[in-house]
Amino acid sequence: MRNRGSQVWQAGFLCVLAVIVGLVRATDVEPAKDKSVRERFMPAPVEGKVWKLVWADEFEGQKIDQNKWEIMGDWKRRDGYWVKEDAYLDGQGHLVLRTKKNGDRYTCGAVRTKDKFEHKYGYWVCRCKFPTQEGHWPAFWMFTPGVGKVGDEGRDGTEIDVMEKPWREDKITQNLHWDGYGQAHKHAGKTFEFPGVSQGWHTFALLWRPDEYVFYVDGKETWRSSAGGVCQVPVYAKLTEEIGQWGGDITKADLPDYFLVDYVRVYDEAPQP
Template sequence: MHKKFFKSILIIIPFLIIIVAFSASKRANSIGVLDETYAFRAISPVQDDEYVDPSTCEFKWEEVKDAKKYRLVISEDEDLKKVVFDDFVEQSNKTVKGLKPATTYYWKITAILTDVKGKEKNMDNKDGIRMFKTGLNNVSDKEMTPQMIREKWNLTFEDDFDGDKIDDSKWSHCPEWERKDGFWSNEDAYLDGEGNLIIRVDERDGKYYSGAIRSMDKFEQKQGFFEIRCKLQTQEGFWGAFWLMSPTVAEVGDEGRDGTEIDIMESAYLKSSKICQALHWDGYEDDHKSDSNIPYIPYIYEGYHTFAVNWTEYEYVFYVDDQPTWITSAGGVSQVPAYLKITAEVGDWAGDIKNAKLPDYLVVDYVRVYQKPGNK
């Protein structure tokens, strides 16, 4: 008798569980609590997306069955307090125009459904609030490669170093100052007569000398694409450099916006096949600040290579052999013109000069500068 009773109970219990679960689910939906299976996903822009076109940004998400509408919110802060767009959309995508370039945004999409009682209920997407960054003024800026720049932008400066004398309408020797563990010397910057600028490092009478030239008071430009093609040194103890300098770099108060030293290439890592790309601002004393990138590039100290920066209003994009190696806006991007410098300096940052077989050379094929049409 008891066995039959318990056996009957065991058979009935699973059916009771199913009935209770079904009733709970039905009741939950009747009051607007949506089952997890109804959750949907945001599609684009994806989390941490960069270089989103600010002029025409398309937002997409999964379509929710029976959704009456969707609410799209875009803000400049994660708490969604600095809202730049807040509107209802009937379809599962929305194109938003006129976002600011080079800006971080956060976006959230919510589906609006109606429960069985006709009351509206919100359903958040599975991904929550997403972050993305806009690029420059339009897609073409984002997609501009160095080759496209060379073809489409205005060539504002060019020196192929033909002839047998440095063009004094473009360059001057840097002052023959003591630099690090050596001295800049006029005689160590010259043309070889074969289409190359030679920046030589040598030892004379127990002292070390290196060449250095600059375009100060002859050519300067704010923003653009700055490029050098050169062959780096083979010996340690010194580094070659291609860099931009603003006369106002020592000013303090507006970070790098009032002048930044832009080091496009410093060849200080011969043994590890690396170079340095760097930014310096707020002078060189107590207020000095900097940021840098040291990419590893196999065989960079063999043969000729190109080193460049695309300096825009919002960021710097550094290249080696037309490949991007560093994108940064550290210090706030400089908004003042800069002139060109090609130099070499002796110092233990690059190893022990006593181990070097001198003379050694930085050999420069050309320097070119481009400016985006319409910029001044």
């Protein structure tokens, strides 16, 4: 009797343990969204300061918050069109940027924080899941009209591409552009493989200080640069899909296709309380 009771107790304990392990694994796959929980990775702030959340969108609800985002369109962009109907929330906590064929034209979604949130420096991070088809590509980037100015390098305005993925394979490009897009245009960047990035959810982040940019994927540093002298003016954020040959042949894509964004957050280094 004593042995049988022990066996029953052990079996019950193992069942409970299996349930707990299953819950932990499920949490690792897709953690519940909680605005009070800071990033799994954040770079160390400068001495005497802490990270403070200054702006965020968790994409909760049924409609895009137009106090935070301008829904871009309807206008031509590269080989396709940005249209407003291709940017929306799925009701499950995600922004959706859809790429589709509409008659004889291809369309996709894009949003930006222009005139709603513009900021300089800090830690900018986006969590997203990539589309699967060729012919178009997602991006998380920052922009300011000063990019078009020539004469003060990138200090008066730089396009900062935290993430672009025009390839279906596990490859990312991160770039800086300044002094316009004509003959004076200057550029620095890095393209690299990142195994597994085409599947599941990933974070892409920028640590921007007055003297340097540092780029991250899933908390791993991927590139650092001070090219252009580092932008010294506020920028706005953009989440976009674009259609063009850089991304492959859109006529071969099985559409619609979707770029999902879980959140965008911006932190500042603030004095310790």
